[in-house]
Amino acid sequence: MTLSLMFEVAMLVSSVCGVLVAAWLLWRARKQGDLQALAGFAIMMAIWCFGHVVLFQGYERVGVYIILANPLMPTFFLHFAIRFVNSGTAKEPMLDRLCQAVPWFYLTSFTVVLQSWWMEAGDAISTLDTRSFFIFTEAGTWNLAYTVLIGILAHGVLLFGWYRHSGNKKRSILAMFGVGAWGLLLATSFVFPSFGISWFPYPMLLLPTYLLLLVYAVVRYQILSVNAFANRALLWVAMMLVILCVIAVISVVSGRIGLQALANVPSWQLWLYSLLILVVAALIYQPLSRLISRLIYPGASLNEAVLDTWSTQLKDAQDWPQLIAIGERLLSLQIRRSVAIQLKHADLPVQEQNDALAIRVSRLETDWHFVLIGWDDASPGMRLTAEVFASLFSTSCGLLERSLALAAAERKRMDEQHLVELGSLSAAMAHELRNPLNIISMAAYDAPVETRQHIQTQLKRADRLVSDMLVYSGGLNLQIAKTPLCALVSSIVTQAQLDGVVVELEIEQTMELAADPQRLQQVFINLIDNAVSFLRNMPEGKLCIEAKVQDQQTVIQVHNNGPAIDPSLQGEALFQPFVTKRAGGSGLGLAIVRRIVDAHGGRIRHRDDAGWPVTFELIFPQSIHFTNDGIRHE
Structure with missing residues (x-):
């Protein structure tokens, strides 16, 4: 494989990666302006890399015009940096002004691109093993200087955001700076031919990694599923590097141990065949894993959707009987067998049942534990399903217990507050009742003796009640x-x-x-x-x-x-x-x-x-x- 072909493949891969990344960002962040701007940066980078492919295919004028549009890349990145740093509750006046000026940055970038096209700011030459390679002419100095200036401004905004923010956003900005240093190292070789340096742009072969690492640095703290994908991708990359090392060792020692036929095979073909096997293994891993799981655990059809359904419905339970009813219904539907859940709790004594299949969940010290009862003759798949469900049900018991405790504490607080208010009201009423009682006592002074004694008796009773209310409601x-x-x-x-x-x-x-x-x-x-x-x-x-x-x-x-x-x-x-x-x-x-x-x-x-x-x-x-x-x- 010639160096020019490797460079062309690298540019084509970068272009495809840029389109895929942009589509993924637009799909996952349709309402986030910062990630939409980052998607625009990915699209422009894909177009810019495709310009090199076009140039290699002999369409030099089209390729040069596409590459001269490079000021739009840092402009999109500047737009992203402003929106990313200025997102959240605290707004910065300076960034608000920059955000309002974003349309002018785009207009200026388009103007620089049009001027570069009109002044023939780029050309194509043959250098080393490449068929054609882009260079800036003297008129392209402004294009290059403006691109660098916008890039510095974008990273200055990120530096300001790193100083002002904390937490995950600060970590994202720090990761972007590290990726930016990597991108600068890769892109440096792009301008060497323009300055008369006749050196093959080896770093640009790794350009596909720049875009992927940049996007990962941005979204890893916002979209958690990206981390799972990155974990798998890093695993496969590590496996490819291991295979590359193994093939290199085989190429060196195969001839010495008598495997001349293997030694005559070019190393790049061995590596390509191994890479093909690795890709096939990656494609069939998930289906094969599910098939093996069904063979080992027949009847078990657990997946992420089922677990999410279980977790969501169990969280909806408001009390212990409802939690038991929901649990029995979910598990019975899953395994198509009647299952009883026996919950041992202080507020809910265990009801012994004669069901063939049961799960006993009890609280031991600080944790909830479960025991499967009657599952000895169940299939491995059914038993696995029961164990997974019982573990999730035990977790739900702990959540419900804490929820009920918080609700009880809140009710107690409200009751105490109500008693305080009632006590204040009772004290006020008792004081107010004293006045009419005194008036009645004085008005009864001229009444007949029998009537006056009856009134005085009832007044003493009322006065005793008022006194008791004052004592009970007061401090x-x-x-x-x-x-x-x-x-x-x-x-x-x-x-x-x-x-x-x-x-x-x-x-x-x-x-x-x-x-x-x-x-x-x-x-x-x-x-x-x-x-x-x-x-x-x-x-x-x-x-x-x-x-x-x-x-x-x-x-x-x-x-x-x-x-x-x-x-x-x-x-x-x-x-x-x-x-x-x-x-x-x-x-x-x-x-x-x-x-x-x-x-x-x-x-x-x-x-x-x-x-x-x-x-x-x-x-x-x-x-x-x-x-x-x-x-x-x-």
Whole structure:
């Protein structure tokens, strides 16, 4: 193969690559102006390389005119550089002005090209092994100088973008600079004959790589599929280089080991035959791989489309039952057999089923794992499908779990915000109710005695409800102090209207509790009043309050022998606001008690196993952490 033929093939390959790359860019980036400009650069480079092919075929005038259009190449690249660097949210005023001037750059380039044609700025000569090669005449100095100037301006824009940007865009610009250095090295030999240097343009034989590397440097951080293609292409190129080295070794040693017939075959023919075999292998690799996969795993028809469908539909699940239903439907349709999915989760106990084929998915520590049940007699293809699906389903379980956790946290935040707003509204309403209650009280002063007493009774009830609402909706600022527990409870019992109810105290005189005395007094008042309201009409009504220290905690139990609490009210519902069976009660007493106990870092619960029909147990920590001012705030 002569050098001129190699050069012609290289130019033809560059031209074909330019057209293919331009078509691919226009197809993948129809709405991106920067990549459209890059496609224009690829087309112009394809035309420019084809001009050399035309020149070699004897059409010298046409070839020279095509090559003289080279100012359009850097103009398209300048257009691309401006759009690429100025894309995104942050716009640069200087680049905006350059972008507005792009039509003038194109107009100037066309003018330079027309002037070069009119002034015969190019010619063709024979040099070394080539049949014809392009050279610039004296009139072509402006063409060459303008082309270089536009190229410098385009790379200056890229340099500015490298300084201003970060991340993937900065990496792309850096890669383009490296490819630009490679392109400059290849194109340098193009102008040697124009300066009287009689040297064959060997670097231009590698010109097809420049365009491919440039496009790859631009889009590798934008279009991920390009990286997969580049990975395969680099693999095949490496294999071709290995074959070239092996053929060179064979050509040297074959004659010495007695393989004279092989030694007589030209090296380029051996390399060409090997390259042909490699190309054929590349073409049949995918079909052959699918055929072998079907032979090894019969019945398995997994591909990228199936996996994308599985992933998309599993992500649509909003809860665990829906995820199970979607998973069973997808896998059953794929293998044409009924499959059950058993999901082991805290919120969803496993339902044992008698299906022949099942997948059990469970959460172990921090990860989700799966086990295939009943697949021993399944075909290898079906088992492979099940394993792939189960792995994807396990991943979907983790995604759904995190999604539900985030949704629950958001609901809790909204509920807390709603409670804060409701508390503020309740406090405002309670304050506003005080005024009309006072007016009613004063207006009833001249009413008959019986009527006035009835009004005063209802006013006291309303005032108690308002007070409870203010306590429940307001903030709790605790003034913590060592409080004598027995003395506090005794004073409350002395002042209470017991109506014949017997009260027993089993509290040591020396026992003290770190608590807010006023809030603690409110706790016992509410509990005692609540118990007395049920005991006052009972014979032998009895109330017992005992306290003891247990496991470094103060445990207080308030017992009474009144009627047992309805099972429907036991548990958390008992301490919810406005939940009561007490006649005339506000439903806030136990809710306020729990709020005060919680503010002290303690807890309250109802018990029916302490030997009394009703027992409320309060547990306080013996030590409370104080703030710098000696006050513990809720």
